[in-house]
Amino acid sequence: MAKDTKERILTAALDMFSQNGYAGTNIRELAASVGLVKSSTYKHFESKEEIWNALLDEMIAYYGERFGSTEHLPPVPDSLEELVQMTMRLVDFTVHDEKVIKTRKLLTIEQFRDDRARALATKHFLTGLTEMFTRIFSGMMDKGLLRRDDPAMVAFAYTAPISALIHLCDREPEKTGEAIAQAEAFSRHFIKVYGVHGHVG
Amino acid sequence: MAKDTKERILTAALDMFSQNGYAGTNIRELAASVGLVKSSTYKHFESKEEIWNALLDEMIAYYGERFGSTEHLPPVPDSLEELVQMTMRLVDFTVHDEKVIKTRKLLTIEQFRDDRARALATKHFLTGLTEMFTRIFSGMMDKGLLRRDDPAMVAFAYTAPISALIHLCDREPEKTGEAIAQAEAFSRHFIKVYGVHGHVG
DNA sequence: TATTATAGCGAACGAACGGTCACTTGTCAA
DNA sequence: TTGACAAGTGACCGTTCGTTCGCTATAATA
Numbered sequence: 001m002a003k004d005t006k007e008r009i010l011t012a013a014l015d016m017f018s019q020n021g022y023a024g025t026n027i028r029e030l031a032a033s034v035g036l037v038k039s040s041t042y043k044h045f046e047s048k049e050e051i052w053n054a055l056l057d058e059m060i061a062y063y064g065e066r067f068g069s070t071e072h073l074p075p076v077p078d079s080l081e082e083l084v085q086m087t088m089r090l091v092d093f094t095v096h097d098e099k100v101i102k103t104r105k106l107l108t109i110e111q112f113r114d115d116r117a118r119a120l121a122t123k124h125f126l127t128g129l130t131e132m133f134t135r136i137f138s139g140m141m142d143k144g145l146l147r148r149d150d151p152a153m154v155a156f157a158y159t160a161p162i163s164a165l166i167h168l169c170d171r172e173p174e175k176t177g178e179a180i181a182q183a184e185a186f187s188r189h190f191i192k193v194y195g196v197h198g199h200v201g
Numbered sequence: 202m203a204k205d206t207k208e209r210i211l212t213a214a215l216d217m218f219s220q221n222g223y224a225g226t227n228i229r230e231l232a233a234s235v236g237l238v239k240s241s242t243y244k245h246f247e248s249k250e251e252i253w254n255a256l257l258d259e260m261i262a263y264y265g266e267r268f269g270s271t272e273h274l275p276p277v278p279d280s281l282e283e284l285v286q287m288t289m290r291l292v293d294f295t296v297h298d299e300k301v302i303k304t305r306k307l308l309t310i311e312q313f314r315d316d317r318a319r320a321l322a323t324k325h326f327l328t329g330l331t332e333m334f335t336r337i338f339s340g341m342m343d344k345g346l347l348r349r350d351d352p353a354m355v356a357f358a359y360t361a362p363i364s365a366l367i368h369l370c371d372r373e374p375e376k377t378g379e380a381i382a383q384a385e386a387f388s389r390h391f392i393k394v395y396g397v398h399g400h401v402g
Numbered sequence: 403t404a405t406t407a408t409a410g411c412g413a414a415c416g417a418a419c420g421g422t423c424a425c426t427t428g429t430c431a432a
Numbered sequence: 433t434t435g436a437c438a439a440g441t442g443a444c445c446g447t448t449c450g451t452t453c454g455c456t457a458t459a460a461t462a
Contacts, residue, residue, distance in 0.1 A: 005410095018313075019313065020224065020314070021222055021224055021225070021310070022225075023221065023225035024222070024223075024224035024225075024314070026449065027450065027451090028448090028449085028450095036409095036410075036411090037410080037411060037412075038450085038451090039410085039411070039412075039451080039452080039453090040409070040410050040411070042450095042451070042452080043408080043409055043410070044409090047450075047451080048449095048450065048451090105313055108309060108310075108312075108313075109222070109310055109313065111309075111372050112219075112220065112306055112309075112310065112371075112372070113221070113225075118372055118373065121372060122369065122372060122373065125365070125368070126365055126369060149390075150390070153386065153387065153390050156362055156383075156387065157358065157362055157387065157390065157391070160361045160362035160364075160365040161358055161361035163361075163365060164326070164327055164361040164364060164365065167326070167327075168323065168327060170313075171312050171313070171319055171322060171323060182357075185354065186357065186358065189351070189354050189358065190358070193394060193395070206439080206440095227418075227419065227420080228419085228421085229419085229420095237439095237440075237441095238440075238441060238442075239421090240421080240422080240423085240440080240441070240442075240443095241439070241441070243420095243421070243422080244438075244439055244440070245439090247421095248420075248421075249420065249421090
């Protein structure tokens with residue numbers, strides 16, 4: 001039950017830090033949201049900062065196991081349409097999963113204050129997606145599905161606009177539907193421009 | 202001199218809010234950084250929140266006069282190379298101008314807490330640049346410099362990656378040189394893909 | 403059963419917060 | 433020369449912050 005409480009505190013911390021920031025979050029409310037009184041928090045963490053560090057540890061570990069290993073790489077699509085579908089599944093997940101949303105918001109808010117948050121933000125918002133799609137596009141070029149070009153540059157050109165739309169969903173959740181539609185429109189625009197057509201799917 | 206002090210307080214507020222956030226900034230330090238004692242601040246503003254609101258007012262006004270009016274639109278380039286040059290001038294300014302950097306950082310940090318910051322963030326990070334380049338690309342398509350396509354979609358495909366690199370500069374200023382180089386590389390990649398070549402510049 | 407560690411609690415701590423107020427100083431108009 | 437006002441000061445206010453401490457209840461261990 002101790003382990004359980006500790007986990008629940010971290011979950012609440014992600015909630016509040018991602019909404020109000022580290023400085024804007026107070027332990028009293030945080031404890032209350034897991035049904036504790038503030039002093040009880042200190043049975044599980046030595047300080048507010050330790051909660052922050054533990055949360056970042058968890059986020060870094062989660063990112064590592066989810067995007068760091070090659071086994072979680074999506075398979076190289078066999079058609080341009082499949083690329084669109086795969087992209088949209090990815091977008092759909094990433095703009096609807098609460099934990100992922102809160103993680104992004106927290107990194108957005110705290111990236112200028114904490115160096116580990118800064119580094120993780122760059123991975124989350126830029127290099128992570130780009131590297132993943134660099135491999136995918138490299139494979140698709142080999143298959144003759146995409147025009148031969150620098151796969152890293154093409155991946156950057158593909159993922160950055162999608163990233164921008166994901167950020168828009170975080171900022172203005174009521175526009176999520178709109179943003180998803182635009183992501184799909186962009187994906188279809190992309191395959192029109194970069195894809196090799198007349199291909200037998 | 203009163204007007205002067207008020208302005209200096211706002212400048213200091215932009216400094217501190219953009220670095221530590223609204224909640225992480227205290228009036229004592231803010232006042233000290235303009236050579237005042239905290240109580241003197243209240244001769245110019247009624248409260249911390251009023252400072253925040255005045256700062257946002259200023260940012261909104263500045264954005265309006267700088268990007269809102271059509272007179273500040275850059276002219277439609279006469280060649281693809283000119284598009285690259287114009288883009289790089291814009292990038293260079295936007296990643297080096299201190300006030301603009303701090304404005305972006307502040308909007309990044311506070312976009313989830315304040316509705317006006319939220320709206321302004323979307324303009325700054327997404328729609329503003331896109332709309333500007335929609336007009337430019339529309340003109341370039343008319344001139345036969347770019348392949349005919351939906352100018353808004355092409356503008357989005359062009360500006361989103363550049364925006365991502367600008368954010369990278371804000372987050373990791375030591376990578377600014379690298380990011381600028383990548384912006385230019387991307388811009389050249391873009392004109393290679395979307396441009397009409399064999400054109401007499 | 404007696405012992406001990408754990409996890410909760412309420413009260414209290416000093417420090418820092420945003421904000422107020424009476425007071426002084428300097429400036430400028432009447 | 434005087435009066436009014438704007439701008440700055442330091443002392444102080446109540447509140448909230450993160451943190452500590454002594455206590456209790458529970459549950460596992462010996």
